Amino acid sequence: MQEVFNATRLKVRRQQPKSFFEEAVLDADGTMVETTGECKQGMDINHKGQWGYHALVISLANTGEPLYVVNRSGNRPSHEQAAAYFDRAIALCRRAGFQKIRLRGDTDFTQTEHLDRWDARGVRFIFGIDAMANLCALAENLQTNAWKVLHRRTKHELKTEPRERPANVKQQVVEAREFEDVRLVKEYVAEFRYRPTKCQKTYRVVVVWKDLEVHRGQQKLFDKDLCFFYITNDWEAPAEEIVFEANGRCNQENLLQQLKSGVRSLSAPVDSLLSNWAYMVMASLAWNPWQHVFFRLLDQLRQPLRC
Secondary structure, three states: OHHHHHHHHHHHHHHOHHHHHHEEEEEEEEEEEEOOOOOOOEEEEEEOOOOOEEEEEEEEEOEEEEEEEEEOOOOOOOOHHHHHHHHHHHHHHHHOOOOOEEEOOHHHHOOOOHHHHHOOOOOOOEEEEEEEOOHHHHHHHOOHOOEEEEOOOOOOOOOOOOOOOOOOHHHHHHHOOOOOOEEEEEEEEEEEEOHHHHHHHOEEEEEEEEEEEEEEOOOEEEEEEEEEEEEOOOOOOOOOHHHHHHEEEEEEEEHHHHHHOOOOOOOOOOOOOOHHHHHHHHHHHHOOOOOOOOHOOOOOOOHOOOO
16 A cells, blocks of 8 residues: 555655755654553553553654554564565655665664665764764773864844743752752763774764753752664764754654654554555555655556546
8 A cells, every 4th residue: 555655756856956856864753642441452561660652663764744644563673674665665766766865763773784784875864873882982091182062053043033931940949849950060071983893894872961950950960961863874974963853854744743643544443453554555645745746646647446
């Protein structure tokens, strides 16, 4: 079913300008589809105590389209089957005519055993990677001049006079009730080379070091630091751009929320894993940003069957 829909998407994309096909960005994430039902085949409980199914979504970040929705039992890990469906999405994007392909995902999707294969196929990737002890040691041993301040981009460019910021009511409550309050002081970025155990090639790891302060009420308790790591085969982009690109994957959370609360495709209204999977796939089409063109072409495909 999904392959039929994706074949039709190829026809839709041919209407796009040449610039559209410069690079396809593919995001992957898993999301829990909870249910209060007790008789749904394939449902299970996850580590958070939630019952239901654990859906995998591979989406095209350029347009926000879900290319593949895979239903899995609720106790399955996020990355399960992700590499296989990444491969399908890569093949689909090559058929569509994209010149470059980039994969993105959080730490659950690094899957280092597949990195060499993707790199050999000319596929770029940016994945989060767990802050393992060896990576933290490499970061701590970097020279001081290897680090530079990470300046975040402004979220919105003001085209009018800036308005006076209202009082931060939430912060007032946190301080008045003496909740523990972790505040970001400054961020630094650096990079180093690293070869994962399951890889034959060396890749680029970009690390973000966060200087934090822990407060309670008006009193500072102690300093704290955290490191976040990203592994990539992009050797050209500046380190800060790698960080921003990795953070851009978070926009997929908006897509997942729209699929859950908007068209409600990520729900489990029927009685088995397979039937709920079919429902998720069909209902997700209602969100498709090109659905008017999509269904017109789909209707044209059906016409020979009426003869």
